Amino acid sequence: MTPSDPTRTLADLENGIPFVARHLGPDDSELATMAEVIGVGSLDELADRAVPPGIRTATDAGPGTLPPAATESEALAELRALAARNNPTVPMIGLGYHGTVTPPVIRRSVLENPAWYTAYTPYQPEISQGRLEALLNFQTVVSDLTGLPVAGASMLDEATAAAEAMTLVRRAGRAASPRFLVDADTLPRTLAVLHTRAEPLGIEIVEADLTGGELPDGEFFGVLLSYPGASGSVADHASLVEQAHARGAKVVVAADPLALTLLRAPGEIGADVAVGSTQRFGVPLGFGGPHAGYLAVRDELRRQLPGRLVGLSVDADGNPALRLALQTREQHIRREKATSNICTAQVLLAVIASMYAVYHGPDGLRAIATRAHRMAAVLAAALRAGGVEVLDGAFFDTLVARVAAGQADAVLAAAHARGIALRRVDDDRVGVSCSELTTRAHLVDVAAAFGVTVTPAELDELDAATPDALPAALRRESDYLTHPVFHRYRSETALLRYLRRLADADMALDRGMIPLGSCTMKLNAAAEMEPITWPGFADLHPHAPAADADGTLTLIADLERWLAELTGYAAVSLQPNAGSQGELAGLLAIRAYHRDRGEGHRDVCLIPASAHGTNAASAVMAGMRVVVVACDDNGDVDLADLRAKIDEHGVSLGALMITYPSTHGVYEAGVREVCSAVHEAGGQVYLDGANLNALLGLAKPGEFGGDVSHLNLHKTFCIPHGGGGPGVGPVAVREHLAPYLPDRGAGAVSGAEYGSPGVLPISWAYLRMMGADGLRRATLVAVAAANYVARRLSAHYPVLYTGPGGFVAHECILDLRPLTAATGVTVDDVAKRLADYGLHAPTMSFPVAGTLMVEPTESENLAELDRFCDAMISIRSEIDRVAAGEWPVEDNPLRGAPHTAACIADKWDHPYPRELAAYPTGATEGKVWPPVRRIDGAHGDRHLVCSCPPVEAYG
Structure with a gap:
């Protein structure tokens, strides 16, 4: 205790700075600035105004058995004991x-x-x-x-x-x-x-x-x-x-x-x-x-x-460049016609x-x-x-x-x-x-x-x-x-x-924010990552005797219990090793439940038009027939169309799959009514947990209408994406579906009984260090960050969907379609131009073509949020110069983006200055140079090369 700060106790000093303060980007002063821009007085007021009261948990105290937040040292010590x-x-x-x-x-x-x-x-x-x-x-x-x-x-x-x-x-x-x-x-x-x-x-x-x-x-x-x-x-x-x-x-x-x-x-x-x-x-x-x-x-x-398939194509200068090829196979395009989820x-x-x-x-x-x-x-x-x-x-x-x-x-x-x-x-x-x-x-x-x-x-x-x-x-x-x-x-x-x-040819979270909507690129803390390479966890064979895996099995049991309480469900299986596999496991549980009750004819799965494409693909793989439910002008499930579809399919209704908050980034006020309508008709509700990071500590899917959810540990619970995997997609269910979890009543969905236990210490550490209060605060800061971005950019790009009061959830959709119609500048142009600003683009054209879906997460501080917003505002001014005829549609900084060091140093014959192309903000410090210019996707699909080409191909 010091005279200048008599409130600091020895216990406070011993514990040091709590992990939650390291995980969250904005500090209290930055949050106050963000709240002022959003138009709320506090995070709690934001929760009260943005989250429908009908879904809020009875208490905000969090789960009963999730232990109080530990320090990094305490969590690592406990993990060492488990590994031992x-x-x-x-x-x-x-x-x-x-x-x-x-x-x-x-x-x-x-x-x-x-x-x-x-x-x-x-x-x-x-x-x-x-x-x-x-x-x-x-x-x-x-x-x-x-x-x-x-x-x-x-x-x-x-x-x-x-x-x-x-x-x-x-x-x-x-x-x-x-x-x-x-x-x-x-x-x-x-x-x-x-x-x-x-x-x-x-x-x-x-x-x-x-x-x-x-x-x-x-x-x-x-x-x-x-x-x-x-x-x-x-x-x-x-x-x-x-x-x-x-x-x-x-x-x-x-x-x-x-x-x-x-x-x-x-x-x-x-x-x-x-x-x-x-x-x-x-x-x-x-x-x-x-x-x-x-x-x-x-x-x-x-x-x-x-x-996924990586293929060789060429960039705008004819140089070899790599890309994901044959992307028309992606589920968000093929949906229920997809043959894989x-x-x-x-x-x-x-x-x-x-x-x-x-x-x-x-x-x-x-x-x-x-x-x-x-x-x-x-x-x-x-x-x-x-x-x-x-x-x-x-x-x-x-x-x-x-x-x-x-x-x-x-x-x-x-x-x-x-x-x-x-x-x-x-x-x-x-x-x-x-x-x-x-x-x-x-x-x-x-x-x-x-x-x-x-x-x-x-x-x-x-x-x-x-x-x-x-x-x-x-x-x-x-x-x-x-x-x-x-x-x-x-x-x-x-x-x-x-x-x-x-690594230098990539842009990852260590170089700047990745504001991909629906993807939640948050901090993967070093303390969470450290244990995964410890021999006690890393060197266990999956068929080792249970006695040899006591520590890992205890960790798994902890996670299953904590996740069940956080979501309001009765049981959890960690076996699915991706979100798509969690979807399949949940739908298989619903299917088995109906069949055991003599209602195997219930095979219709209602899916909103806004849903992620894996939902429809998973339903087909689970032997269900997909029926699409319309969305209204606000992006919510159209209740009238939902009821009409329920009436149309009657006793054939097996399930409804919805994402909450919605894929449009909005807390739908009518979600309880949606779930009730399905339950009254004898169906089950699959509530996709992809956006659970906007609910933790505020609402529990198992309490406001869900029968089953999958949870993306690689989104909400900090397992890193690693360039597109690993992921873990546990499935959580209410009591009546517990007998139908993987390896119980619905069969195996992954090659190992517990899926991918090698990365589970990451999520265990995150939950252990955050505690219930920390998780709730993370949710509110993520919602605050999304609303801050939406407020700052709304004067420059329309925000497509909002809930009551004009609030979004954890992500917002910026509508570029009017600008494209007026100027010819596309969402691709904006995405590629962001690379010149040293920023990764948001999600393009999902769930609405011609838009950008932005999810800033709770991990980015105010300076980084402003860097993104300032870049988007600057890009809008560049679009305005195209609209004014200062630059032609086919030759401007956006259409020419991204600009490499080589093209900047080459002969310059563009109507915009090379300095603007290379340094759009004027700042030269920390410049990230893209290694290639814009890649010709169509060329890559026509001339698919999917293994290392001969050296002369690079000549």
């Missing part, structure tokens, strides 16, 4: 997850680097060239290893990639059969997800033992083969592929990419599609995720590819995997694969020499050994006592998987667990005498990773500089 309760043994379980080494230069320069983890989806490609190049490298790795020419920019995981491949070959093929044949030696979780995804679509999964080399009788539209199988067995599938094609079926091969450095590529044996996981390319186990799945196809299937990827993990391949190159990857294989081959020889039966003669890195009846558990216990986790196949079979982590000492310990004594010297003798366990006919002879990028960066210095160069 885990026991990450040597992972030799397999089943699609393997021990790997994340090279420290990649861990430090990518995974722990905000230049990479705070980036968003590269919808503005001119300022996203770094992550796009990294993703192009990823696509090239996948394409080269699979022998298929077109690969996507990553999938959510291997299991969902297999499910996407199943629906891809169904829509692309001509076979009339609804049957999809699956090799019995498929990873169990992949099989579980296939069953979940197949049933609502009328697909029949047929499992068959294909070890005999013959397909079963009957017709199939597709076949899934595993290479290697879940057992580790490696088989020549060429004959099966030929048989499938002869019957008109297409073939999907699930392949381990590390094994493909030694084995013939799926494309070389005739596969149409290949899927798998790149986890073992340097991505930590993380108790199951996040990991970058992959999907590659033959050239004729490229336009059927789900998810995937709208995200695993970009951060794909970048890690791609850089792992860049760093090691083909020779390094081959050496790592050879090590894993030789470890398994020598172990098999040692076990056989000790009298243990090894079942398969051909394998890559995984073998299955038979033990005495009922002795499998004893072997596992003996291995566990030595710090090694093996796989229990059944009572008398044990699986063992080797990896780049496996050492000869591990082989000695594993052999001992089987009762076989072998010394390191004897292992060396066995090594010299033991042949490989790969069939000669399957040995890979084709080259891969021949592009120079996989040969240039062998030293850490070289890779470090390459990663820095790529």
Whole structure:
């Protein structure tokens, strides 16, 4: 206590500055300025005037069991204690997850680097060239290893990639059969997800033992083969592929990419599609995720590819430039006609995997694969020499050994006592998987667990005498990773500089605000990020014994409980590893609920016209029929049209999907009436939680009408977007839907039981450090920031939708359509010009074409909010000069944007000064130079190049 400040206690001084003050951008004085512009006296008054009283919680005290806010040091100490309760043994379980080494230069320069983890989806490609190049490298790795020419920019995981491949070959093929044949030696979780995804679509999964080399009788539209199988067995599938094609079926091969450095590529044996996981390319186990799945196809299937695809195009000066290609497949365009609800990827993990391949190159990857294989081959020889039966003669890195009846558990216990986790196949079979982590000492310990004594010297003798366990006919002879990028960066210095160069070609949250509406690019605090690389969390195998994962399971239980209370729901599942998967899980729960009550005929899903396109795609995937409900002039759900649609579909009504606050960024006053109308008709309400960050501490969806919601941890709860993933989309339900959560009554929706636990410490830390009061304040500051931007810009750009009193929620839509009609300046022109100001553009043309949707979040201070507003006002003055005829429509600073350093230094023949092009505010400090000029999207779609082009293409 000091004489100058007698209110400061020792406890206050000990706790220091609370985390909430670090998380929130504006301080009290800045908030007072913002409130004055908005026209309110306080944040509480803003809440009272902007948020409908009918949805407010009975008390603003927050959830009862969310503990008081902790300091950063306290939260990290608690997380260390949880990590210490885990026991990450040597992972030799397999089943699609393997021990790997994340090279420290990649861990430090990518995974722990905000230049990479705070980036968003590269919808503005001119300022996203770094992550796009990294993703192009990823696509090239996948394409080269699979022998298929077109690969996507990553999938959510291997299991969902297999499910996407199943629906891809169904829509692309001509076979009339609804049957999809699956090799019995498929990873169990992949099989579980296939069953979940197949049933609502009328697909029949047929499992068959294909070890005999013959397909079963009957017709199939597709076949899934595993290479290697879940057992580790490696088989020549060429004959099966030929048989499938002869019957008109297409073939999907699930392949381990590390094994493909030694084995013939799926494309070389005739596969149409290949899927798998790149986890073992340097991505930590993380108790199951996040990991970058992959999907590659033959050239004729490229336009059927789900998810994202990076392609090569040219910029305005004819220079090569990268962009997301074939974007007409996005769900917001195709909606209920979409054949996939995937709208995200695993970009951060794909970048890690791609850089792992860049760093090691083909020779390094081959050496790592050879090590894993030789470890398994020598172990098999040692076990056989000790009298243990090894079942398969051909394998890559995984073998299955038979033990005495009922002795499998004893072997596992003996291995566990030595710090090694093996796989229990059944009572008398044990699986063992080797990896780049496996050492000869591990082989000695594993052999001992089987009762076989072998010394390191004897292992060396066995090594010299033991042949490989790969069939000669399957040995890979084709080259891969021949592009120079996989040969240039062998030293850490070289890779470090390459990663820095790529990062400098991007604009992420570490360089300025990203005001993307509907995307919530808020601070991802360093204290939240720090624990994800701790071995206690990062090195856990998803199939480890529960006792070895006690700390993570406790963290998961905490999160599920806290999220349930924050949202007013009864139960939460963290399994969905993206918002789109959370949508699907919620709709599957509704579908299962209706069917169990004898009302399976309730299959109509009402969706407002303003909804995000994944809503409609998810409904179709859940076996529902989409019926669109109109919006009124205020952007709200048209109650008259809603009631008419309810009356029209009567007992067929299954659900309504709405987003709250609405996709238009408004708190709809009639939401309770909307929900009640659906409930009265026997339907369920799916309340999309994408905008939950505008509700926390103020209202709970489960209390004002929602039956189920998905929550975007990567939006509201600080998991970083990482360039377009990872994401986590938990599903929260009321009590009556709890029995139908994933892996309970509605089947698996993700490859791991808990989805992506590797990043859950981020959200746990955020909630622990914010506390209930901090969360409420964050909500109000986000709403204040959006209303401040709307008020400042409303005189220059019409704000399209507002609620009662003229307030918006956490985002606002600026209407550029009148300006475009009057001047020819488009929303694209404004977005690209913002890059010259050193700012990322808001969301373009969603949910209304020709508009910008702005979401400033609570993390930006007043200076940054004003920097954005000043830039938009300055751009409006530039538009006015076009309107006045000072500059032609086709040659002005907006149409010429973005301007690179090279074009500024070149011969200048434009009617506007080069100084204005380069430095629109007049300030030169901190200038961000876009690496390329405006990219020609149409050229890229016509001349699609989706893997690293030859060097001469850059000449």
